[in-house]
Amino acid sequence: MEKDAFPDVSAATADTLYQDIERNGFGILREAIPGWLLDQAAQEVRAELAATGAEYFCHLGQERLARTSLGLLGQSAAFHRLLAALQVRAGLPPGREERILPVLRVLSGAAGQRHSHRFHFDAYLVTALLPIIIPPGPEAARGTLVIYPNRRPVRRSLLANLAEKAAWQNPVAARALAAPWVQRRLGGREMPTERGHLYLFWGYRSLHANRPCPADVVRATALFHFADPHAASPLLRRLEARHHRQEGVAQPVLGRSWAAAEEGS
C-alpha cells in the first residue's frame, strides 16, 4: 500500500489546533507537507500556466484534481482523520460520507488584482490552506489572506446562512472590510503563509479574502474544505435536484460547488 503523504496527527495536536482556531482564528500544523509534494504541485501549476497562458484558474474537486499531487492529499486518510477530529471538537456531528473537497487556486498578472478582497464565508466548516507558490517580498505584497475570525456561529438554517452571506459578500461590504482601520477596529488579522505549513480555520464562521498580488508574480494555494453544516438540509437537496435537471451536471449547486464561486482564500 502506498504511504500516506500526510502525517498522522495525535489527539493532543488536534486539541491544540482546535484551541488555536478558537482563540486566535487559525491553527498551524508546521512542516506538515513533504517538500517533494510541494515541489511537484508547484511544477504542475507552472506547467499549466505555460501551456494555457491563463492568468487565473481555479480547479475544484477530487475528480478534477485526481491525477495531481493535491489529489493525493485530498484522498489522504490521515488528513481526513484530522479534519474529522476538528469537526467533532467543534460540535458538528460527523457526516456519513464526508469527503475532502480540494481546490487549487492560481493567480497571476492582472487577475491577481481583480480576484482580491472578495470577502466571504465558506460553505464548509473547516478550511485548510496550503501555500504552493507564494511570491517573495513583504507580507503586504504577497496576496496574504486577511481573516475576520469566528464572526458567526454555525447557523441552524440554510436560509439564515444564505441571507447572512448575501449581506456580507458584496462589493460595499468588501470595500469596508479591506480598509486597514476597519481591520484594526473589528479584529481583522493577516494569516502568514509559509511553505510547508498547513493553516486551518473555520471557513464557514470567518470572513476572509486575500489581498491583491502584484501583476508580475504567481500565487498558488490549495484549499481543502471539509464538513458542510447544511449537507442534510431538505432545501439544499431540492435546489441541487433542480440544478441537476436544468444543467445536467454532476456537481451540487450549493455546498460543495459553492466554494469555487467563493474566491479569496
Ligand SMILES: [Fe+2]
Ligand atoms: Fe474561502
